[in-house]
Amino acid sequence: MPANWTAPRTWVDLKTVNAADMNEQLRDNLLYLKARPVLAVQDLDGTIMSTSSTSWVGVTGMSGSITTVGSSKLLLMASFHWIQTGAPSTCYATVAIDGTDQGHATNGLIANSGSTTIAVFSSFNHVTAALADGAHTVALRTRVSSGSVDFKVASLVVMEVG
């Protein structure tokens, strides 16, 4: 059952607790924590995209929206199988929150270098800074230093954390 999060009240002496208080402070908040927002997208077909872009571009289909409350952070978990060609080169991946790429400006959240064509299974985890309440767009992105990268399969899971 969906529920809304309400900031926990600071209880004081002589406060009369009624059903509305209990439902709001305990029932609804517990229900919210039990089923807190999560975004999960994956593509396991085997051929997602190929790119030679040296600027960040979205990984096709690996995006979505998640709504946060209470100035929450987001836990980003991504895993993917990519093939790097045109070596020597480096391929990079990150996640953009509302269009802002996370991690290092050049390397993103993961970078993989190779001196020959290589197929790699990669993953990264990252916790964002606290975000403003509301809906946020989330997108897995990639780029290369040279050559190209083929994304074969990918999974992106995003959870609200405190």
Add this chain to the structure above:
Amino acid sequence: MTDIYLGAQPAINWEALDAELRRALPGALDGTTYARGELTVHVADGEDAAALRPAIEAVIRAHDPAVPTPGQAAEAARAEAIEALKTADVTVLRTGLEARTGTVAQLQAQVAELAAVVEAMRVALGLDEPPDGRG
């Protein structure tokens, strides 16, 4: 960066077309993306994407997907060499050489066949690019 979406391009050799676009428009592109048969060209910052579009479309029209990149040609040569190794009858060659009963002409032919096997091994292992006309 500005993206130019060029829609469905199901019949392209993406790796080759990417190289052709970069050659035709040096420094003007950040690259290309090919996803589910659809092509997007990423134009570098400071470039006029609208002005570049006709040149990009001309490259796509002239593109021949049957022409491989050097890397694709080398990979095809390696695959061909591996297949040649699988079918090479080295036992017959070795037996013939060890019998010492053949003529010089027969021996030369067997040495040549052995050299071809060694060449196929070199290509299959990717030790070097094969000379023109050999694979």
